[in-house]
Amino acid sequence: MLKVFKYTLIDLARNRFVLGYALLMLLVAQGLFALEGDPTKALLSLVQVVMALVPLIALVFTVVYMYDTLEFTQLLAVQPMRRSAILGGQLLALAAALLLAQAIGLGLPLLVHSPTVAALVLSLSGSALVLVFAALGALIALKQREKARGVGVALAIWFLFVLVYDALLMWGMFTLSDHPIEPFVVPLAGINPIDLARIMVMLQVDLAAMMGYSGAIYKNFFGSVGGTIVAALILALWVAVPVLFAFRVFRRKDL
Amino acid sequence: MRELLILLLACLSVTHVGARTWRYRSGAGASLQTVINGTAAGDTVLVEGTVSEGSIRVDRPLVLLGGADAVIDGGGEDDALLITADHVTVKGFTIRGSRRSNLDDMSGIKVNECRGVVIEDNFLDKCFFAIYLSGVKDARVQGNTVLGEPGEEDHMANGIHLWKCSKATIRNNRIEHHRDGIYFEFVTDSHITGNTSLHNLRYGLHFMFSHRDAYEDNHFEDNGAGVAVMFSKEIAMRRNRFLANRGASAYGLLLKEINDGEIIGNTFQDNTTGIMIDGCNRINVRDNEFRLNGWALRLFANAIDCDFRGNTFAGNTFDVSTNGSLIPNTMNGNYWDRYAGYDLDRDGHGDVPHRPLGFFTLLVEMQPYAMVFSRSLFVSLLDRAERLIPSLTPESMKDDRPLMRPPVRKNRAVAVANKRLFPHSAFVIFHSSFFIPAGMGLNEKWRTSEHSVVLVHPCIFPLGGRYQDHG
Numbered sequence A: 001m002l003k004v005f006k007y008t009l010i011d012l013a014r015n016r017f018v019l020g021y022a023l024l025m026l027l028v029a030q031g032l033f034a035l036e037g038d039p040t041k042a043l044l045s046l047v048q049v050v051m052a053l054v055p056l057i058a059l060v061f062t063v064v065y066m067y068d069t070l071e072f073t074q075l076l077a078v079q080p081m082r083r084s085a086i087l088g089g090q091l092l093a094l095a096a097a098l099l100l101a102q103a104i105g106l107g108l109p110l111l112v113h114s115p116t117v118a119a120l121v122l123s124l125s126g127s128a129l130v131l132v133f134a135a136l137g138a139l140i141a142l143k144q145r146e147k148a149r150g151v152g153v154a155l156a157i158w159f160l161f162v163l164v165y166d167a168l169l170m171w172g173m174f175t176l177s178d179h180p181i182e183p184f185v186v187p188l189a190g191i192n193p194i195d196l197a198r199i200m201v202m203l204q205v206d207l208a209a210m211m212g213y214s215g216a217i218y219k220n221f222f223g224s225v226g227g228t229i230v231a232a233l234i235l236a237l238w239v240a241v242p243v244l245f246a247f248r249v250f251r252r253k254d255l
Numbered sequence B: 001m002r003e004l005l006i007l008l009l010a011c012l013s014v015t016h017v018g019a020r021t022w023r024y025r026s027g028a029g030a031s032l033q034t035v036i037n038g039t040a041a042g043d044t045v046l047v048e049g050t051v052s053e054g055s056i057r058v059d060r061p062l063v064l065l066g067g068a069d070a071v072i073d074g075g076g077e078d079d080a081l082l083i084t085a086d087h088v089t090v091k092g093f094t095i096r097g098s099r100r101s102n103l104d105d106m107s108g109i110k111v112n113e114c115r116g117v118v119i120e121d122n123f124l125d126k127c128f129f130a131i132y133l134s135g136v137k138d139a140r141v142q143g144n145t146v147l148g149e150p151g152e153e154d155h156m157a158n159g160i161h162l163w164k165c166s167k168a169t170i171r172n173n174r175i176e177h178h179r180d181g182i183y184f185e186f187v188t189d190s191h192i193t194g195n196t197s198l199h200n201l202r203y204g205l206h207f208m209f210s211h212r213d214a215y216e217d218n219h220f221e222d223n224g225a226g227v228a229v230m231f232s233k234e235i236a237m238r239r240n241r242f243l244a245n246r247g248a249s250a251y252g253l254l255l256k257e258i259n260d261g262e263i264i265g266n267t268f269q270d271n272t273t274g275i276m277i278d279g280c281n282r283i284n285v286r287d288n289e290f291r292l293n294g295w296a297l298r299l300f301a302n303a304i305d306c307d308f309r310g311n312t313f314a315g316n317t318f319d320v321s322t323n324g325s326l327i328p329n330t331m332n333g334n335y336w337d338r339y340a341g342y343d344l345d346r347d348g349h350g351d352v353p354h355r356p357l358g359f360f361t362l363l364v365e366m367q368p369y370a371m372v373f374s375r376s377l378f379v380s381l382l383d384r385a386e387r388l389i390p391s392l393t394p395e396s397m398k399d400d401r402p403l404m405r406p407p408v409r410k411n412r413a414v415a416v417a418n419k420r421l422f423p424h425s426a427f428v429i430f431h432s433s434f435f436i437p438a439g440m441g442l443n444e445k446w447r448t449s450e451h452s453v454v455l456v457h458p459c460i461f462p463l464g465g466r467y468q469d470h471g
Helices: A001-013 A014-036 A041-067 A071-078 A084-112 A118-145 A149-177 A184-191 A192-203 A211-222 A225-253 B002-006 B032-038 B359-366 B368-373 B377-388 B441-447
Strands: B009-012 B019-023 B043-048 B057-058 B062-066 B071-073 B080-083 B090-093 B092-096 B105-114 B117-122 B122-127 B130-136 B140-142 B144-146 B161-162 B169-170 B174-176 B182-185 B191-193 B196-198 B205-206 B213-214 B220-221 B226-230 B236-238 B241-243 B251-256 B262-266 B267-269 B275-276 B284-286 B287-293 B295-299 B307-309 B312-316 B318-321 B331-332
Touching: A001 A084, A014 A041, A014 A084, A041 A071, A041 A084, A041 A118, A041 A149, A041 A192, A041 B377, A071 A084, A084 A118, A084 A225, A118 A149, A118 A192, A118 A225, A149 A184, A149 A192, A149 B377, A184 A192, A184 A211, A184 A225, A192 A211, A192 A225, A192 B287, A211 A225, A211 B368, B019 B032, B032 B043, B032 B057, B043 B174, B062 B105, B092 B105, B140 B182, B241 B251, B359 B368
Parallel strands: B019 B043, B043 B062, B057 B080, B062 B090, B071 B092, B080 B105, B090 B117, B092 B122, B105 B130, B117 B140, B122 B144, B130 B161, B140 B169, B144 B174, B161 B182, B169 B191, B174 B196, B182 B205, B191 B213, B196 B220, B205 B226, B213 B236, B220 B241, B226 B251, B236 B262, B241 B267, B251 B275, B262 B284, B267 B287, B275 B295, B284 B307, B287 B312, B295 B318, B307 B331
Antiparallel strands: B009 B019
């Protein structure tokens, strides 16, 4: 598994897309900090970028990369090694490469321009999103034989998480506003990994507003130590479940 | 009486003929009250040591000076020090042990029905009311430290409490852990300057029915509900700092039924609500800074003819919210960090109006749980659409001449919430100036951030100098 990890990582290091991702994030982050005189405001703009862009890139890149390395994977599969080792090595390498790119592209500018707790949380949530969507991407790529279809599904999933889910949730909230929806609001908001990551960041940047009546319910839950642990667990589940399914699919897959 | 006089040292007074200075050391036989009863108007009594003989009553014009370790301990019966005469000065004491009673308003220093009292440089330690002025004219309360005891609201009273006073000056005091830090009721023509009011259970400063007063350069932080000004006219509020007043009903500044007030040059930071304006007329809100608040400004629809100019709104979750559609107030020439317009004629004002009331603000007003969507892509799309084609937000709520850059302020706000984890090191290589070419017309903005200017060096961008002399 370590060998696969090593060679995949070397391949990824030469991949222009990963480099491009790091540069893009670097440019966006630097640009925002340069354009906004106020680092706090730049951080707020960056939150929106990270919450939309990071899942998209992690998802699409993983899907495309899995298809592109299919031949190499087939070559590996005929060697005397277990299939789980092949996929494990590849996924680890993918995660490592994306996290590294993100650390350079997002972590570094944050560290330089706005070394605050909010920035740290943003960086961590962004990393969690990378892992979640890379895992989802791997599952999609293994499930779909056709590349175009795979990318399509990936885009649909991204769209679902980033926009449709929120729209539906908001619609539900307003339709059922006469009912006691309080017990359902927190869990429903916490299911979507993007929403969850955003809430964690929001608890830092919108702290003053979260202390008010409207934010109290979220603050009380996610603001506590227990809530943070639950949030981390949910994100971990979002990584673990797709990865487990990916292994299952890959083990039985006719390459 | 003769033995008593031996213990006392009489000196000549410097002020006027006949006035004497009495030196009193506690534990030397006589009581301070007997000494005071023996003084004539205009005398000075210098007190040393701990006086714990119950309530002390000053009924003639005296100067009470606290010497080394001077303590007046009321021992829990009534007021520790009760002043009922004109022109009394109390200076340099530690005062404690007033009785706790909601019926009789017992206090550390109580001043009743007189004029010209001076209370200076005292330390009021866990008193019920600390300094209580009732029916006093021309009072001066200055340089005192007033520390209460955290507890339940029922068992707490105000730090500096004025009732039916006029021409009072409250200056450079520090008040912590009381119910209201400073409380004004029926107080006119008075000044509150340079005080610090922290960690009070209710309001840092509380005005009721008090007219023509001014409070300036004060610092209010972490009070249960911030500062409240209610049912008052012609109050001037200048250069104060309202910080970190958080909670569902906490406000940096709560204005209720205020007419003809002015709010100039204040800083509101990290409050759940910066200013709440309810039923006010003709308030002039100028040159204030609103940073990192939940709601910078809650302007109820019953506020009329309020004018907002030259304010800075930056980093707030919501800039403005309201509860109606008719907005008979004006906003002009403020800086909004959310403003997305342009300035083609380069006069420093945006060419298209800014609508500070976002769609999302309204959503949260209608459905508080919608707060969870703050800063999501979905909400920002909705907000953007609403700004282009306003349908739900009131048409009249707009700033026609939004500033492109935050106005320069004389007294800068100190960032409290976003303290850096690490000191700002010289990461010159990663600095923005490397990534944005100098000629992008952004130089104006660069100048606003303190550290950028230095780094735009002609060696890095030979073109830089050519574009930097706008304005």
